[in-house]
Amino acid sequence: MLKKLYKSSFLLLFLVSFGMVAQNNMVDEIGDLIKKGDADQLSTLFEESVTLSILDSEESISRQKAGEKIKEFFMKFPVKIFKQKHQGTSKDGKTFAIGEYQSENTVFRTYVVFSGDKIQEICFEED
Secondary structure: OHHHHHHHHHHHHHHHHHHHHHHHHHHHHHHHHHHHOOHHHHHOOEEEEEEEEEOOEEEEEEHHHHHHHHHHHHHHOOOOEEEEEEEEEOOOOOEEEEEEEEOOOOEEEEEEEEEOOEEEEEEEEEO
8 A cells, every 4th residue: 555655646746747847948948039139930839819918019820920920020139139038837737938039139038838738829029
């Protein structure tokens, strides 16, 4: 009985840890794509419909349209430095990541909200 409990606990701990590592890898991958300004590859990680906030505009749009708008943003404000600042889990269980995106003359607060292994929301706000 005790042996079964240990095995179950170990399995549960392993699965939770594996999920956290996978999520961390995804956050790192997204950070790398933002550093490169790779909107095409970044948009492959979006849900079919994504909430996109750039400056003062927020809208729920298709993956393709969001990719086009992110590409325009990257062209208008080419990244000089991108730093991941924080990541965590919200009260409703969604994973999020917060970063700082610096272009030549502007600094943006960036956050990304995940639904499973896809990006549900991405935001670039002037800091």
